[in-house]
Amino acid sequence: MDCTDNGDNNKENNVKENDSNCAINTEFQEITAIKSELPSLPNTEINSTQSMNLLTNSEPTAITLSEEVDFTVIHNKNKYDIKFPLDNNVGQLKQHLQDKIGVPTSLQKVMIKGLAKDDRTLKELGVVKGAKVMVVGCKLDDVIAVSTPSTQDTEDEKTSGATKEPFCKQKMHRKVLDKGIPDDVMPGLKNTKDELPPFPLSGMLNKSGGKVRLTFKLELDQVWIGTKERTDKIPMNSIKSIVSEPIEGFEQYHVMGIQLGTTEASRYWVYWVPAQYVDSIKDAILGTWLL
Known part of the structure; x- marks a missing residue:
C-alpha cells in the first residue's frame, strides 16, 4: 500500500510541474508575440558628433546693415551733402547735423513734407537719393x-x-x-x-x-x-x-x-x-x- 501511494503522489507532482511549465511557456510566447507587433521606436540619443552637425547645419542668422541714402540738407541757403542710414530717425539726423551746421539739436526744425517728428525714420518719411531736406534753426551765437x-x-x-x-x-x-x-x-x-x-x-x-x-x-x-x-x-x-x-x-x-x-x-x-x-x-x- 505504501509503495502504491508514493507512486501515485510522484505522478501527481510531475503533472502539476508540467502544467506549470506549460503555463509559463505560454505566457512568454504571448509576451513575445505582443512585443513583435509593437512599432520600433527610433533611437533618440544624440552623440556629440551629431550635436556638432546640427549646429553647423543650422541656418546662419542674417545680419543686415541699414541702407544709406545720399541727400542734400539746406540750411540758411547753404547746402550740405549728407549720407545717412534710412532706418535712422530724425532725432538721430539732428545729432549728426549739429556739428555740420552749427545749430544745437534743440533749435533744429527738420522739414520733410512738413515738420518731421524726431521719432520718424527717413524711410518712413520717403527720403530718397537726391532728395532735398530743409533745416530751420538759429545758431546759438x-x-x-x-x-x-x-x-x-x-x-x-x-x-x-x-x-x-x-x-x-x-x-x-x-x-x-x-x-x-x-x-x-x-x-x-x-x-x-x-x-x-x-x-x-x-x-x-x-x-x-x-x-x-x-x-x-x-x-x-x-x-x-x-x-x-x-x-x-x-x-x-x-x-x-x-x-x-x-x-x-x-x-x-x-x-x-x-x-x-x-x-x-x-x-x-x-x-x-x-x-x-x-x-x-x-x-x-x-x-x-x-x-
Whole structure:
C-alpha cells in the first residue's frame, strides 16, 4: 500500500510541474508575440558628433546693415551733402547735423513734407537719393547776438554797475522803459509768488523794444523765446543765471536778464515781467538748488 501511494503522489507532482511549465511557456510566447507587433521606436540619443552637425547645419542668422541714402540738407541757403542710414530717425539726423551746421539739436526744425517728428525714420518719411531736406534753426551765437548790448550800452552798464545803480535807472534799460507799459502787458502783482501759467507769458519787451513772449516747455526742458520774427528754443540747462529787479514806480513788474552764454554780455533782457512769476521762472529754469 505504501509503495502504491508514493507512486501515485510522484505522478501527481510531475503533472502539476508540467502544467506549470506549460503555463509559463505560454505566457512568454504571448509576451513575445505582443512585443513583435509593437512599432520600433527610433533611437533618440544624440552623440556629440551629431550635436556638432546640427549646429553647423543650422541656418546662419542674417545680419543686415541699414541702407544709406545720399541727400542734400539746406540750411540758411547753404547746402550740405549728407549720407545717412534710412532706418535712422530724425532725432538721430539732428545729432549728426549739429556739428555740420552749427545749430544745437534743440533749435533744429527738420522739414520733410512738413515738420518731421524726431521719432520718424527717413524711410518712413520717403527720403530718397537726391532728395532735398530743409533745416530751420538759429545758431546759438545768433540768439546771443540778439541780446548782446552795443559798445555804448556796455559802457553804460559798466558805469551803472560800478555805482550799483538799479536796472531801471541804467541808460541802456531806460531806452525801453521810457516807452511806457505795453498795451497788452499781463497784470502784475507785487509781493506774490504764483506758479507759471499753462500759457505763454506775453506782452513783454526785449532790448530792441520788440514784443517778446516766454513759453516754458518743462516736458522738453526748454524755454522758448518768441518774437514777431522767430522763436528760439533754448535748453534750460544752457542758461547760466537769471537776474531781475523791480521797476521803480511799477514794482509789480521786473526787468529780467537771462544769461544765455558764459558772460554777462550774453544776457537776454526782458522788460515788464509780471512780478508774481519771477521766482517761478527762476525755479523752472535754474532749479531751486541753484538759487
